[in-house]
Amino acid sequence: MSSYNNNSVRLNAATKVAVFGGTHGNEMSGVTLVNLWMKNSNEIQRKGVETKPFITNPKAVEKCTRYVDTDLNRAFTAENLSAPGGESLPYEVWRAQEINNMFGPKGSPEAYDVIFDLHNTTSNMGCTLILESSKDHFNLQMMNYIKKALAPASCLVLLNEHPLLKYSTSRSVAKHPVGLEVGPQPQGVLRSNIFDSMRVIIKHALDFIELFNEDVEFPPCTVEVFRVLERVDYPRDANGNIIAMVHPNLQDCDWEPLNPGDPMFQTFDGKTIHYQGPGTVYPTFINEAAYYEKQQAFVTTKRETLVASAVKKS
Amino acid sequence: MPANVFLGACLPKLSRVAVCGGTHGNELSGVYLIKELMKRRREADDEEQPILVLSNPRAAQQCLRYIEVDLNRCFSHDALNAPLSDSAPYEVIRSREINAVLGPKGSADSVDFICDLHNTTANMGLCFISCSDSDWISLHIFKYLQLCIPDIPMRYLHFDLSHDEAYSLDSVGKHGFAMEVGPQPHGVVRSNVYTTMKTALELVLHWIRLFNCGTVFEGGPVDVFTLVKHVDYPRDCSTHDIVAAIHPLLQDKDFCLLNPGDPVFQTFSGETITYNGSESLYPFFINECAYYEKGIAFSLSRKSRVNVPSLRANRDQSR
Numbered sequence: 264m265s266s267y268n269n270n271s272v273r274l275n276a277a278t279k280v281a282v283f284g285g286t287h288g289n290e291m292s293g294v295t296l297v298n299l300w301m302k303n304s305n306e307i308q309r310k311g312v313e314t315k316p317f318i319t320n321p322k323a324v325e326k327c328t329r330y331v332d333t334d335l336n337r338a339f340t341a342e343n344l345s346a347p348g349g350e351s352l353p354y355e356v357w358r359a360q361e362i363n364n365m366f367g368p369k370g371s372p373e374a375y376d377v378i379f380d381l382h383n384t385t386s387n388m389g390c391t392l393i394l395e396s397s398k399d400h401f402n403l404q405m406m407n408y409i410k411k412a413l414a415p416a417s418c419l420v421l422l423n424e425h426p427l428l429k430y431s432t433s434r435s436v437a438k439h440p441v442g443l444e445v446g447p448q449p450q451g452v453l454r455s456n457i458f459d460s461m462r463v464i465i466k467h468a469l470d471f472i473e474l475f476n477e478d479v480e481f482p483p484c485t486v487e488v489f490r491v492l493e494r495v496d497y498p499r500d501a502n503g504n505i506i507a508m509v510h511p512n513l514q515d516c517d518w519e520p521l522n523p524g525d526p527m528f529q530t531f532d533g534k535t536i537h538y539q540g541p542g543t544v545y546p547t548f549i550n551e552a553a554y555y556e557k558q559q560a561f562v563t564t565k566r567e568t569l570v571a572s573a574v575k576k577s
Numbered sequence: 578m579p580a581n582v583f584l585g586a587c588l589p590k591l592s593r594v595a596v597c598g599g600t601h602g603n604e605l606s607g608v609y610l611i612k613e614l615m616k617r618r619r620e621a622d623d624e625e626q627p628i629l630v631l632s633n634p635r636a637a638q639q640c641l642r643y644i645e646v647d648l649n650r651c652f653s654h655d656a657l658n659a660p661l662s663d664s665a666p667y668e669v670i671r672s673r674e675i676n677a678v679l680g681p682k683g684s685a686d687s688v689d690f691i692c693d694l695h696n697t698t699a700n701m702g703l704c705f706i707s708c709s710d711s712d713w714i715s716l717h718i719f720k721y722l723q724l725c726i727p728d729i730p731m732r733y734l735h736f737d738l739s740h741d742e743a744y745s746l747d748s749v750g751k752h753g754f755a756m757e758v759g760p761q762p763h764g765v766v767r768s769n770v771y772t773t774m775k776t777a778l779e780l781v782l783h784w785i786r787l788f789n790c791g792t793v794f795e796g797g798p799v800d801v802f803t804l805v806k807h808v809d810y811p812r813d814c815s816t817h818d819i820v821a822a823i824h825p826l827l828q829d830k831d832f833c834l835l836n837p838g839d840p841v842f843q844t845f846s847g848e849t850i851t852y853n854g855s856e857s858l859y860p861f862f863i864n865e866c867a868y869y870e871k872g873i874a875f876s877l878s879r880k881s882r883v884n885v886p887s888l889r890a891n892r893d894q895s896r
Contacts, residue, residue, distance in 0.1 A: 449762030552764035
């Protein structure tokens with residue numbers, strides 16, 4: 264599961280960096296922070312790199328809704344990015360093409376080096392960094408740096424490399440996409456503590472980039488990650504209606520072990536449904552509001568230790 | 578004084594009772610509870626069951642608070658009797674339908690009692706919200722719940738409006754209240770919140786059955802929180818955008834006494850804004866998501882003690 268490379272990974276300086284907010288228009292920490300930084304970006308500037316704050320889904324932000332036509336954070340597929348139709352396309356598909364032109368093109372040498380995409384969740388996930396590739400040594404080193412800077416406060420890493428469950432995020436146009444997910448926070452609500460946490464994570468992330476650009480070498484390190492295994496839906500009846508809720512023993516227990524036989528759901532008339540998987544898993548995104556329509560009550564993960572190669576500017 | 582003289586209040590039996598959920602379509606405890614009760618109604622033919630109403634089915638279907646306008650602001654006497662235009666919003670039309678079934682509000686034909694189910698993102702526990710501090714039915718039900726489920730934090734909230742002025746759905750009946758349970762994000766069902774609401778509703782209906790059977794309920798004091806004022810977020814003068822969030826020391830402190838000088842907001846540059854009122858008051862609906870657009874960061878209330886008389890149903894059924 265871990266990759267080890269004796270040689271240091273050499274990369275170009277990270278000079279094109281962006282911070283996205285409002286990819287989901289009702290996730291308020293990101294919307295608020297990016298709006299603040301668009302007025303005054305001093306806080307996010309570092310020597311040698313200009314960080315661009317950007318509201319990705321302004322129509323959704325205006326209506327304080329997750330999306331207008333379709334989820335922007337699922338819209339960056341190759342098919343969508345090359346679809347003809349311009350403004351007659353669903354709003355978020357058209358917007359994805361615009362974002363790809365400004366910050367990509369995805370997969371090309373001109374694409375932005377790093378994009379941070381700010382999200383909130385109704386789940387009790389605390390501070391979470393989302394990684395899309397286990398071989399992105401730059402991101403692994405940055406996440407290691409952030410975790411150490413925040414300690415003893417917790418900041419966990421979720422790795423979504425699953426061939427079927429991985430999705431095409433707004434940040435995926437960059438060479439090094441980083442998702443920030445902080446919860447719990449209701450949609451449409453701004454909580455001070457959650458806002459402050461997200462702000463501090465970005466501060467440390469940009470500090471890392473500045474150090475990297477100043478030729479600091481980050482030695483090999485290990486990073487504990489939670490790798491996405493599968494999506495678990497709510498029990499439903501023949502008509503597709505939800506017939507049970509996340510069990511009180513599982514509610515708010517993101518990242519804690521779920522063992523075979525443990526309570527998982529509670530029907531509306533009080534019966535318990537137990538987890539029947541083959542082994543212990545670590546659930547997360549437990550009871551995220553936006554995932555009811557995506558048939559997801561939670562995702563299961565397994566713990567893994569990745570080894571990051573040394574990383575230095577070339 | 579002859580024995581057997583009852584010195585308390587006598588009120589007519591509550592023959593027609595309604596339970597409403599999904600008045601806001603994304604407040605899911607009520608949506609799911611009403612659907613569950615309707616499903617069980619089909620399976621068991623019970624007599625003397627309450628009328629069940631899914632108040633805003635279109636909003637519930639889309640998991641939104643409302644489609645065009647807030648349904649729970651459509652039920653004042655003036656709103657219900659204003660002429661209806663062809664382009665009236667969905668919720669205005671729906672409010673007239675509900676008034677026809679459960680009302681007409683203010684008339685002898687209106688239902689005797691309405692319980693309207695709501696959730697809030699604020700840390701309010703269980704709250705009864707009523708426009709009266711002298712509706713003995715509602716106050717006795719509250720006392721009864723306090724007795725039966727003492728571990729659940731609960732408060733009685735009073736918005737001082739006349740019955741005609743009251744704009745919420747529960748005001749359509751002769752008696753009633755909104756039952757608010759939080760904290761719960763909109764669009765989410767938390768099992769503990771659902772269970773609290775289900776248990777509380779069962780006790781409400783149980784009290785009504787006891788009342789209708791002639792039980793005498795002993796009077797006593799009940800603490801009531803009466804709305805004094807709403808407080809908005811600090812805003813930028815030109816853009817009207819919010820420039821501060823609820824202070825971490827106020828967040829989740831619903832019904833903890835707020836004193837002059839206590840922190841209430843934290844600006845995005847980290848400064849603390851304090852409460853500059855002259856009177857210590859009890860805050861509630863702190864950081865309720867739906868109230869951002871209504872210009873409410875939190876509301877403030879005064880606590881008073883109401884002496885609720887003993888109560889029993891009228892023995893003479895002609896009203």
